[in-house]
Amino acid sequence: MPTPQINKDTVQINLQNGTYEISPRGSALKPFDRGDFLTYKLPFEYNPQARAPIFEAYLDRVLPDKERQRILAEYLGYLFIKHGSSLKLEAALILYGTGANGKSVFFEIVNALLGKQNTTSYSLQELTDNTGYYRAMIANKLVNYASEINGKLETDMFKRMVSGEIIPARLPYGNPMQITQYAKFIFNCNELPKDVEHTPAFFRRWLIVPFDVTIPENEQDKELHTKIIDSELSGVFNWVLEGLNRLLKQKKFSKCDAAQNALEQYKAESNSVQLFLNENEYKSSPTNYKLIKDLYPEYRSFCMEDGAKPFQKKNFTKQLRTLGFVVDRVSQNQLAVFIE
Numbered sequence: 001m002p003t004p005q006i007n008k009d010t011v012q013i014n015l016q017n018g019t020y021e022i023s024p025r026g027s028a029l030k031p032f033d034r035g036d037f038l039t040y041k042l043p044f045e046y047n048p049q050a051r052a053p054i055f056e057a058y059l060d061r062v063l064p065d066k067e068r069q070r071i072l073a074e075y076l077g078y079l080f081i082k083h084g085s086s087l088k089l090e091a092a093l094i095l096y097g098t099g100a101n102g103k104s105v106f107f108e109i110v111n112a113l114l115g116k117q118n119t120t121s122y123s124l125q126e127l128t129d130n131t132g133y134y135r136a137m138i139a140n141k142l143v144n145y146a147s148e149i150n151g152k153l154e155t156d157m158f159k160r161m162v163s164g165e166i167i168p169a170r171l172p173y174g175n176p177m178q179i180t181q182y183a184k185f186i187f188n189c190n191e192l193p194k195d196v197e198h199t200p201a202f203f204r205r206w207l208i209v210p211f212d213v214t215i216p217e218n219e220q221d222k223e224l225h226t227k228i229i230d231s232e233l234s235g236v237f238n239w240v241l242e243g244l245n246r247l248l249k250q251k252k253f254s255k256c257d258a259a260q261n262a263l264e265q266y267k268a269e270s271n272s273v274q275l276f277l278n279e280n281e282y283k284s285s286p287t288n289y290k291l292i293k294d295l296y297p298e299y300r301s302f303c304m305e306d307g308a309k310p311f312q313k314k315n316f317t318k319q320l321r322t323l324g325f326v327v328d329r330v331s332q333n334q335l336a337v338f339i340e
Contacts, residue, residue: 007023016044041115051235071207075253094186094188094207119183122134128154133172138182192270276303292317296316
């Protein structure tokens with residue numbers, strides 16, 4: 001069997017009535033071609049005139065911010081860009097917020113849009129474990145869309161997967177293998193992952209879209225996702241295509257203030273050093289200082305009370321520097337941070 005060659009500037013999407021192709025030459029629906037090596041087929045036909053008024057009304061109700069809507073459309077379009085293509089965006093999407101806010105409806109629509117046989121729903125902990133069993137299951141899938149995100153994750157493997165690198169995997173009782181084409185990642189969650197690596201390389205891989213509108217019970221339509229799935233998937237797909245075309249033109253995700261603010265808040269709230277400093281109202285000082293040997297026990301006690309995992313002393317000092325505080329040697333060569 002010939003090895004599939006990736007056309008780095010072309011995106012192809014299999015539907016019931018043909019393959020929709022976007023290339024530098026333009027966009028068109030073309031006949032199926034086995035040489036495209038597409039392993040899926042979306043469960044509806046491409047119809048350029050199709051619209052999705054119920055879906056659009058749903059989005060406007062649960063996510064009235066148009067910037068956030070654009071991010072969702074672009075990320076769903078991103079699912080169809082193969083690993084190894086020219087456009088490398090290295091992003092996982094989080095839909096973040098408490099219940100009764102429309103996240104579960106979006107989950108059902110996405111699974112129906114892509115076809116459940118083209119999706120998985122494993123947790124990050126499962127996907128990054130050492131066995132590689134769950135990674136084998138996301139080979140040639142379009143998305144891993146899960147509600148579970150907490151738990152211990154192996155950060156290096158997470159970064160490799162989101163970057164689209166070749167990753168190791170294996171099936172139980174099978175030989176190890178390497179996979180090149182596999183799912184991208186969406187998570188619905190009420191809480192963001194804790195005890196994470198505090199590096200730009202980790203945080204820049206997250207797109208966090210807050211769902212912060214709570215729908216009153218008397219307004220909730222338990223059949224809403226069914227209505228959209230039964231009659232509007234072709235129209236929803238056209239909305240996704242708009243996002244995909246925008247993404248290919250911009251070569252990046254659209255600006256979204258809410259997503260950027262959520263990411264900055266996540267950085268702060270997941271950093272136990274930052275939380276400790278905020279709680280004690282410590283501020284930078286040009287002259288006053290505290291010895292690290294005195295401050296670090298305070299910090300550890302704070303973490304014990306708050307249920308957070310403390311940094312080791314060396315990394316505690318490193319975090320203080322990263323947060324903009326001056327750490328230097330003072331009298332008797334003792335290490336101190338200039339705060340008051």
